[in-house]
Every structure is written in C-alpha cells, then in structure tokens.
Amino acid sequence: MALDQDTFQQLLDTVSRFVTERLIPNEDRMEAEDRVPPDVLAEMKEIGLFALTIPEEYGGLSLGMEEEALVLMEVGKASCAFRSAFATTIGIGSQGLVMDGTEEQRRRYLPRLASGEIIGSFCLTEPNVGSDSASVRTRAVRDGDSYVINGTKRFITNAPEAGVFTVFARTGGEGAAGISAFLVDASTPGLSLGKIDKKMGQKGSHTCDVIFDDCRVPRDALLGGEENKGFKTAMKVLDRGRLHIAAACVGTAERLIADSLNYAMSRKQFSKAIAEFQLVQAMLADSRMEAYAARCMVLDAARRRDAGENVTTLASCSKLFSTEMLGRVADRAVQIHGGSGYIADFKVERFYRDVRLFRLYEGTSQIQQIIIAKNMMKEAAC
Numbered sequence: 001m002a003l004d005q006d007t008f009q010q011l012l013d014t015v016s017r018f019v020t021e022r023l024i025p026n027e028d029r030m031e032a033e034d035r036v037p038p039d040v041l042a043e044m045k046e047i048g049l050f051a052l053t054i055p056e057e058y059g060g061l062s063l064g065m066e067e068e069a070l071v072l073m074e075v076g077k078a079s080c081a082f083r084s085a086f087a088t089t090i091g092i093g094s095q096g097l098v099m100d101g102t103e104e105q106r107r108r109y110l111p112r113l114a115s116g117e118i119i120g121s122f123c124l125t126e127p128n129v130g131s132d133s134a135s136v137r138t139r140a141v142r143d144g145d146s147y148v149i150n151g152t153k154r155f156i157t158n159a160p161e162a163g164v165f166t167v168f169a170r171t172g173g174e175g176a177a178g179i180s181a182f183l184v185d186a187s188t189p190g191l192s193l194g195k196i197d198k199k200m201g202q203k204g205s206h207t208c209d210v211i212f213d214d215c216r217v218p219r220d221a222l223l224g225g226e227e228n229k230g231f232k233t234a235m236k237v238l239d240r241g242r243l244h245i246a247a248a249c250v251g252t253a254e255r256l257i258a259d260s261l262n263y264a265m266s267r268k269q270f271s272k273a274i275a276e277f278q279l280v281q282a283m284l285a286d287s288r289m290e291a292y293a294a295r296c297m298v299l300d301a302a303r304r305r306d307a308g309e310n311v312t313t314l315a316s317c318s319k320l321f322s323t324e325m326l327g328r329v330a331d332r333a334v335q336i337h338g339g340s341g342y343i344a345d346f347k348v349e350r351f352y353r354d355v356r357l358f359r360l361y362e363g364t365s366q367i368q369q370i371i372i373a374k375n376m377m378k379e380a381a382c
Contacts, residue, residue: 008067014047015074023078030204031350036085044086045116049075053090055098058110065240065302069247073295076251080354081204083248088158089113091244092362093120095237096166096181100224105183109164118163123153123184123210124234131367133168134176134231138212140169145219147171147182149190149212155361159193160206162186167212168234171227181223181230190215201353235312241362242315243305246298246322249358253291253326256333256351260284263346264336274336283332291329294322313375320368323358330355 003011026040036044044050053068054060063071068090075083094113097106097120112118129135138151149169159165165184172178184191194209223233261284264275274280301314333348334341341348359365 003061003063003067008063011048011061012070012074015049015071018043018047019074019078023075023082027079027347027350030079030081034203036082036204040082041085041116044082049086050089050116051114052086053098054094054110054114055106058106059114060110064306065243066299066306069243069298069302072244072247073251073254076248077255079204079350080248080252080357081202084157084202084205086116086119087244087248088122088162089116089120092122092237092241093158093162093164093166095240096122096223096233097183099236100181100229100233101183102220102225104220105223109183112163119158119161121156121158121162121165121210122237123156123159123165123167125154125156127152127154127209131364133234134179135174136168136170136179138167138169140171140180140182140217142171143216146216147219147222149182149184149215149217151212152194153210153212155197155207156210157205157207157361159208159210160196165191165210166223167210168230169212176231178228179230179234180227181233182217182221183223184212184215184217184221188215188217200356201350202357238362239312239315240305242319242368243298243302243311245358245362246294246315246318247302249322249326249355250291250295250298252351252355253287253294253322253329256326256329256348257284257287257291259348260287260333260336263340267338280336283336287329287332290325294318294325297321313372316363316368316371316375319363320365320372323355324365326355326358 022040022043026037029037048061051060052063052071056062097109113120124133126137129137140147140149151169163186167182167184168179169182170178171180190213192211194211197207264280265273267274298318301311301318304314305311330352334352337346337348340346343349
C-alpha cells in the first residue's frame with residue numbers, strides 16, 4: 001500500500017461522503033439519461049477512483065486488495081453503474097498490464113488510465129465462448145512485425161467508452177496454452193463496436209460487441225512480449241476481480257438493508273410499524289447476518305492475498321457467497337417493501353434488477369462452485 005493508514009482513512013472518508021452527497025442523489029438522473037452524468041464522472045476522476053489500484057510510479061494510489069475492498073464497500077452503496085464506470089479501469093482492464101505488461105507498455109497506458117484520460121476494458125467472452133474461456137476462437141496471426149486479429153467479443157463492459165482493450169486471442173493450438181493477450185487501442189483500424197446491449201438493469205453501464213476484422217496491431221501490442229501466456233494472465237486478473245465484485249456486493253447489501261430497515265420502521269400496518277412484526281424482523285436479521293458474513297469473508301481473503309497467499313479458492317468462495325447473498329438480500333428488500341418494492345419510485349426495484357448480473361459475470365456461480373471443488377480435490381491429492 002502506497003498510502004499510510006491516516007491518509008487511507010482520509011481517502012475512505014472522502015469516498016463515503018462522495019457516495020452520500022453526489023452519487024446517491026444522482027441515481028435517478030443516471031437512470032433517466034442512461035449514462036454517468038459527466039460532472040459526476042469528472043469528480044470521480046478527481047478524487048482518484050480511477051487510480052486506486054494502479055502503481056504509484058504510474059500516477060496511481062497503489063492500494064492493496066484489502067484497501068480496494070473497503071473502498072468498494074462504500075461505492076457499492078450507490079447504484080451499481082457508478083462503480084462500473086471505473087471498475088474495469090482499476091480491475092480487469094488494467095491489472096493484466098500491471099501484472100504482466102512490459103515496462104514500455106505500462107508507461108504508455110497506466111498513467112492515462114490512472115488519470116481517467118482513457119478507460120480500460122477486458123475482451124475475453126465471445127458469442128460461443130462464455131464460461132469455457134479456454135476455448136477462445138478469436139485469432140491473432142503473426143504477419144511480419146504485426147499481428148492480424150479476427151473475431152468477435154461479446155458483453156464487453158465499458159466498450160463504448162474504452163480507450164484501450166485487453167484482448168485475448170488464439171496464437172497457438174487449442175486450449176488454454178494457445179491464448180495470448182494484446183493491448184489494442186480503440187482507434188485501431190479494423191476494430192468496431194456493435195450496438196449497445198439493452199440489459200435488464202444497470203442503466204448507465206454499457207456493454208456491446210467488440211468486432212475485429214483484419215485488425216492489425218504492432219508486435220509490441222502483445223502483452224508482456226510473449227505469446228501463449230494470455231490465459232494465465234486472465235485467470236490472475238479474475239482472481240482479483242472476483243474479490244472486487246464480492247466487496248461491491250457487500251456495500252450494496254448494506255445499502256438495501258438500511259433502506260429496508262428505514263421503510264419497515266416508518267411503514268405502519270395494523271396500527272404499528274411493520275418492523276414490529278417478527279416475520280419482518282426475521283428477514284432483516286437474516287440479511288444483516290449474511291451481509292456481515294460476506295464482509296468478513298471478503299476482508300479475510302483480501303488480507304491473505306495482500307500477504308502473498310494463493311487465494312484462488314477463497315476468491316471464488318467470496319464471489320459465490322457474496323453475490324448469492326446479495327440476491328437474497330435484494331429479494332427480501334422487495335418483500336419488506338411489499339407492493340411499493342415493485343414500483344420504480346422506490347430504489348429497491350432498481351437494485352433488484354441491477355444485482356442479478358453479479359451472479360453471472362467474471363464467472364457464474366456454477367463456475368465458482370467448480371473452481372472451489374476442483375481445488376479442494378487437488379489439495380486433498382497432494
């Protein structure tokens with residue numbers, strides 16, 4: 001961590017105030033405009049949200065995983081699309097570069113990512129390649145001092161706003177061992193975008209196809225300068241990304257619990273607040289318990305990662321539990337609000353739709369179960 005404890009606490013307090021004073025009051029505006037308001041986005045860059053995890057020598061804040069998780073728990077208390085605006089830049093859109101990029105590649109991109117001048121995006125999923133990410137079909141063929149990329153990537157978060165893409169393409173044989181990663185500028189000829197996807201929720205966060213049609217990139221666009229190392233990079237990036245998502249889910253759950261408690265204490269039926277009824281209390285208590293368990297789980301895994309432990313299993317445990325927990329908390333929040341919870345005037349309706357995505361991207365819940373079980377068997381066999 002580049003920041004001392006006092007400075008980090010100041011950052012955390014700043015983020016918390018920003019969420020309360022700027023993000024939450026602009027939730028309806030973002031929903032109506034289907035974009036993060038430009039003035040709010042500029043403030044996000046100004047307070048350093050795009051720089052959180054980027055190394056200090058490239059203009060970032062060098063936060064460790066635990067510190068990142070604590071920040072995300074605050075940001076998660078606002079509508080999900082606010083986090084998404086900078087999440088790919090500090091997470092999957094930059095961490096491959098941080099972990100495995102050459103010094104020249106880092107100096108070219110990281111300072112601009114940290115300032116928010118450009119947004120990073122991560123191109124792994126394809127129309128016929130989702131959970132089976134080792135089956136990437138996009139191909140990069142060496143041609144002199146260049147590579148020519150052909151293929152389509154799907155559901156790419158922040159693609160319409162991105163300035164640079166980390167693109168996974170096949171340079172070798174079948175399977176994980178034949179995949180390489182490339183850094184591709186959004187302005188590169190042969191790169192185009194599909195129409196923006198119309199999603200169930202998360203208005204203001206955009207995804208679309210990224211299409212490569214004889215897209216020629218220089219040899220130095222190969223991440224780390226080595227072929228066939230891309231899949232390992234992707235898996236390392238996703239380990240961190242899963243803890244990032246789990247932390248955000250904790251924050252969102254805490255927001256929903258607070259909103260539900262406030263509603264239950266003010267809404268009266270049968271001449272008393274519905275919070276006085278034990279069945280409502282049970283729903284509140286179950287949500288509080290699960291959110292607390294998720295917070296403990298995420299912070300423990302984050303500390304272990306910062307200490308240098310392999311946390312692949314724990315990251316999957318955290319992502320699986322936290323995202324599933326949030327789905328249950330959101331469902332209870334709607335139930336506590338009753339008919340009002342189904343009406344767009346109340347924020348729980350939006351959150352109910354928004355949080356469904358967390359169980360799908362960066363590895364579905366079922367993929368997390370498979371990872372956990374396979375690692376358990378591997379450890380038992382040693």
